[in-house]
Amino acid sequence: MKNALAALILPLYAASAGATDFGTDNSWHLTGFYSLTGAKVLSGSALGSSAPWTYQQWKCPCTIQGWEYTAVYEKEKGWQFDQESLLGLQIRKDFSPTLSATAQLVSRALNPNYGSRPTVDWAYVTWQPSVDSEWTFQAGRFRIPLYYYSDYLYIGYAYPWVRPAPDVYGWPIFTYNGANVTWRTQLGESEWAATVHAWTGSYEQHDDAYDTKIYWTDPTHEAWKQIVGAYVSANANGLDVRAMFMTYQDNLWQNGADGKRNYLLDVHDQRTRIMGLSANLDRDNWLIKSEVDRYEQVDAAKGLNGIYKYALFGVGYQFGAWTPMFTMSRYRTVAAPIEGRNTRYLSLRWDVKRNMALKLQYDVTKDKSEYSYPFWGDSKLLSVSLQGVF
């Protein structure tokens, strides 16, 4: 897979920037993105000991860097390029200036999610009432635009790190089938532009990697139903603020021998809420990234007290083609036994050319979980990634 990906990606270096348009009237547009990511665990320990341990299928010292597809780097494997590398292709057909269809297929070096190879990350129709309308309507499949980077988590070229903080970004369900509406406007005569985006839909993933491989071992299924979410964002002069709220009914189950669903933790049509606030600044070569997020799945009658708190903060400075950054992130649960993690990141992005960046990153992660057994543990990770768009 490593070689196959390299064979796919290396020719991209020579590829020109920008979309390829084709069809007799140039109404088809082919674009894409890629990440060739390698990482190596330098050291690690759990419960105060650096003696090797095992967590689920992984030999540790190890570190999880992608929760959705369970990208985990293991120290004994040295450099691994097969956990996060991916190639995405997007094709768009314009039927008219106000109607188009778009599909995005992503081939991942690692993809344990059932029935997901390659992943159809996006497939939707976009319609606007008129070319200059402030309204946009879409229907189909989308990534859930939960936190600031959620919907472009895999478009590495669009952000400064090798990957957005894994302490904040990681869910069993990250897609929805449904519809959304966007309203964009200018706030009076000011330089502020605002966007309101709302979505609704559902998604069911059988044997999803997050639940099965990280927590439950046996094939575990999850469905998010009646998803309703919205965010409001405003931007001016490189400042960008955003607030998001989403609610849905969670279902988490395994199939019994009789074929019946056994709901885990009694999570059956369980109302769940997720919210997030972010503020980002990109001005005069300075980059500031910040966000705080919260997940609540609380039901006293069932004994559920699933609250997660997430945060990240980063500062960077752009020196021409070079962008060094320092970032901190963390997450915590509130119910005992607490699960949590803190990470500090030193990252460097180098814009090799207009559509390609090379990134180097060093992460120091502290496992703050209070489990009685060794979990992911502490780790130091070195990552390198070649990321681009075409």
Add this chain to the structure above:
Amino acid sequence: MPTLLAVAIPARAELVIIVNPANPATRMFPSQAAQFFLGGSVMFTPIEQAEGSPIRAEFYKKVLEKEPAQVQAIWSKLAFTGKGKPPAEMKSSAEVKKAVAENPKAIGYIEKSAVDDSVKVVATVQ
């Protein structure tokens, strides 16, 4: 001697931001114009100059205040999340002027010397 002098001074053309004459806007801060070229606002439709052209380099430096890679990164986010299409790219200032003249919502930039009655100047960038 006058010829030599003309060569010695870099031909730094003044850059102007233009809209359609039907557009009610009469003047604009460059930072407002930048919003449209960075996907921050959809009130106007940006028309881009050719990649690698000197005028585009100047526009990025003076108006967008961004490196080409940063601009590409911003549009990558929008294009791959279904939130926007990167600006249409024209081959020359003449084409930009034509596109702006044909679209009441369009905004573009050309050399001051290329301006004529078909478009309206809303900002001059020194």
